[in-house]
Amino acid sequence: MKIAPIIHAIQAKQQQDADIRYRLIHTGQHYDQNMSASFFEQLGIPNPDINLGAGGGTQAEQTAAIMIGYENVLRQERSDLCMVVGDVTSTMACSIVARKMLVDVAHVEAGIRSGDWTMPEEINRIVTDSLTNYFFTTSEFANRNLRNNGVDEERIFFVGNTMIDSLLRNIERFRKPEIWDRAGLEPGSYVVMTLHRPANVDEEDKLKELLEAIIINSKGIPLVFPVHPRTAKIMMNMGIYAPNLHMIEPLGYLEFNYLVKHSKAVITDSGGITEETTVMHVPCMTLRDNTERPETISIGTNELIGTDPKAIAPAMGKLFSGNWKKGDIPEMWDGKTAERIVDILVSRLLP
Structure with missing residues (x-):
């Protein structure tokens, strides 16, 4: 990208x-x-x-x-x-x-x-x-x-x-992934998740707590989770299940960003995704204690909520109440x- x-x-x-x-x-x-x-x-x-x-x-x-x-x-x-x-x-x-x-x-x-x-x-x-x-x-x-x-x-x-160059060059080419029709997704009615950082996924109990907190506070709307290969290995024997949780294979660039563009919000621990959500004005919750992209917080739509599962509930409450910040696009x-x-x-x- x-x-x-x-x-x-x-x-x-x-x-x-x-x-x-x-x-x-x-x-x-x-x-x-x-x-x-x-x-x-x-x-x-x-x-x-x-x-x-x-x-x-x-x-x-x-x-x-x-x-x-x-x-x-x-x-x-x-x-x-x-x-x-x-x-x-x-x-x-x-x-x-x-x-x-x-x-x-x-x-x-x-x-x-x-x-x-x-x-x-x-x-x-x-x-x-x-x-x-x-x-x-x-x-x-x-x-x-x-x-x-x-x-x-x-x-x-x-x-x-340059990540934003790729985004803007291809935004009209984004295409529906197969999960869109299979899960009956509609614009603004689901949340996209990505998790792969060691602080979140290396400890099985911690990952399970995070996922359970997201599920409990999701109000039943679809949670679409393209699972990073690193995370998939850890989740194999975890036994996490919820009717609104859709764990899918990693997606191509055009399919993944179609999901992000039309989502209600993104929950992630990726840095790059926070840049893309900022430009597309999509609310973003980052499950990290720090970020190398502070402009996505001070200017954009991103919020750093940390890695404590207890932080999920207030963040989701803010999202569903309609009080998430609108954000702007950084210079250049x-x-x-x-x-x-x-x-x-x-x-x-x-x-």
Whole structure:
């Protein structure tokens, strides 16, 4: 979702005879069919030029596999710039390799921080930004974090959010998933759930308490729960059942966001989803104690309610009473972020 708009913007520049070439490297980190391959098809991304096949294993094993694979790529053909996005293991691993091989790094979605060092993503962000040459940021919060870390202003480019580029480019293409008709869903009459963070799903009793609290306070409206592979493993023997709980396989981008767009609310522990709900003006409850995207709270429709199951009841009460905030859209989340990034690449960084 973050890479697709950048590729489309590069292709548009190439048609204007700009001297810019790219290769797309898939590390293989996300290897579930619905969480990887279908996204290439749905978002119109060309097949990767290289796939490192580094899926599976522990975080250390995966990091090592990505680093070995990417080092071999750069040995065979060194690039002028390595662009990484987000805060996944691939982002950190490729940044380390690139800098050691004297290739500059540009980080898209740089500078975001949760302050929670128990999250692998926070480690990835900090390591990546300590190595990055050029920082493309989504918000003034991110800019401030980088300045506080001593990053020179001329290396910070406040461009907006490529996730929102993808959202706005595809919003008219969203399509009903099979669960829509099967569960008799109607706009504004159901809640979408996603849970995958270790703090919520690693302990069976904690996950069960959260789900039971959501079910009890849902007033019987449908709860649509695309189950992340990580969560599915833990839920296999849990025995959670409710007539209004619909646990389904992970969905493609177009199907999932169709559900989000038409939902009454979203309950999640994902960071990216809070950005999408903000732009679509959908109420969002985040089951975390911190967030790296504070603009979705201060400006958008998101509320941080924590991981205590007791927090579910008052949040759901606020939703059903119609008192949830309407929210606004953060600056530069306008669908033109990738254009700004590629303009900077062509005019300032690559020459």
